Amino acid sequence: MTETLPEQLARLPVQVSLRLGEGTDSFIRRLAQANHLKPSYLRGCLVGPPDYGRGKRPRAERLAAVTGRRQEVLERVLADLVRQKRARPAPDKPKRRVTAxxxxxxxxxxxxxxxxxxxxxxxxxxxxxxxxxxxxxxxxxSPTPPPRKERAAIQGRAKGRVGSAIDVILDEYAATHAGQLPTVGLVWERLLDEHDASVSYGTVHRYMSSHPLRNPDTLTRNPERSAGNYLAAIQQTFHANVLQHYQVLLTAVRREPARHGLDGSFSSMTAFLLGLDAGSSWSMLTGFQEWLVVRLGRGHDLTWPLLVRHLTPGGWTHLLTKQADAAAVITLHRLLRDFFTLRERPDGLARIFLDYQSWMITQDWYQLEAAETAHGN
Structure with a gap:
């Protein structure tokens, strides 16, 4: 393509105001929404050939063509439209070396x-x-060097901001595409179009490369952790590595239900979980029903499959349509992931029952039963 291509781009009919210091992605998203375009589509046009968007920086001259504004004005107002050159260190300043x-x-x-x-x-x-x-x-x-300090893993702000949104996209896609996972590009585009997220392509790629859905083995990399209090030691009758084994198995079932003899429906997944729970002497899902009751705020007399149905977006439906069934499966897997994350903590199970007890004593039916018991004594 020639350098005259930006002049061939048509000026968009609806323009938005400039905001000093605004990010380029934020401005493009507002501009796309005002013209009823997908932000990912407009961003790809502004990047131009041969990349068209993913992970690349929009070109200032193309943005000037579609907005009708001068390029130098856009470069001055938008904070990251032009990559800032790093200042080179003084040549006479010695560089500090990294010593192994x-x-x-x-x-x-x-x-x-x-x-x-x-x-x-x-x-x-x-x-x-x-x-x-x-x-x-x-x-x-001392002549003996001290050992290096172990540094905690660094989690960027963008990863923490969009991690939950990526999990939702992966869950929905896997549930509707027979356990298959979307590409990094598709997830990045959906973040731009549906979640109004300003995140780099590299951040999405790094997050997905270590995600349990893509690499189930990452669930077993953490060292075994013992229970930190008496209640957890009594209630949790199998070790943390066994609990992680169940998580790996459930991840594999979510990705490929047919390979495990399931049709992917909510009823088959519920039956499968009940079988796993029975095989663990009813220890795998200990506290799950109580945890769901606290999240829902009611339903202490319901079983956990019914509680999951009530927590599904859209609420309880008497007849599960195909769409409602898929939503229930997605909700079940999401709740299980959050539940197992809490269970892995040393005081996780104790915290579940303490929260459940705190919820119970605030209920009218519990106060009535306590009063009747005290009156009977």
């Missing part, structure tokens, strides 16, 4: 030799060996 653990004993020995030779300034020692003053002080304190 295996090289630290030799480094510490060299620093200590310099001190014995008469050098006492921590700043000069740090500049000579291209390390931080903190590492110089470590070398002076």
């Amino acid at each position: 653990s295996a090289d630290k004993p030799a480094l510490f020995a060299a620093i200590r030799r310099d001190v014995q030779a008469g050098e006492q300034s921590v700043r000069k020692l740090a500049a000579r060996h291209c390390v931080s003053p903190y590492m110089v002080r470590q070398a002076l304190a």
Whole structure:
């Protein structure tokens, strides 16, 4: 394509106002909605060939063509339309090196030799060996390097903001496509079009690459954790790794129900879960009914399959249509995931029953039964 292509783009009939400092994706989303276009479609047009959108930055000249505004105005108003160049460090400033653990004993020995030779300034020692003053002080304190500290996994703000939305998209797609998973591009487009999310293609790709639906083995990577209180130790009669095994199995069933002899309906999935629960001496779903009652706010006299039906979007329906059945299956798997996440905590089961007890004592029927019992005694 030639460079004159932006001039061939038609100006959109409806324009939106500019907001100083607004992100490019946010502006494109407002512009698309005002013209009854999908944000992902308009963004792809603004990126242009050969990529058309996914993971690429919209081109300023194409955005200027469809808005009728000058390119320099858009670049000045939209915060991230033009990639900012990073400032290069001064050429005379030495770069600090990253020292591997295996090289630290030799480094510490060299620093200590310099001190014995008469050098006492921590700043000069740090500049000579291209390390931080903190590492110089470590070398002076002991010839043996301390072990590296374990760092917690970093979770970006975008991942925490759109993670639940991605889970919903994966659940709905798997339930309606025989356990198949959508592509990263499809999930990214749905986030833009249906959830008004400004998220990079790379963030969606990283989230999905480690998602249990795509890699069920990730559910078993956590080390076994023992119960942290007496109630949990009494109620949870099988180890955490067994609970994780059931999660892996349920994930596989959700992806490919036919391979496990199921037709994917809510009734077949309920029967399958009841069988698994019976095989675990009724320990797998311990606390599930109580947990659902607290979420629903009623229904202490209902079984968990009925509670799930009440928690399905749209509420209880007497006859399950095909659409309502699919929604019930999606809700069941989502509730099971949240329930197992809580159960894996050391005090998870104890917290479930404490919450259930706190809910019960606020109910009128419980107060009446307690009063009748006290009067009878």
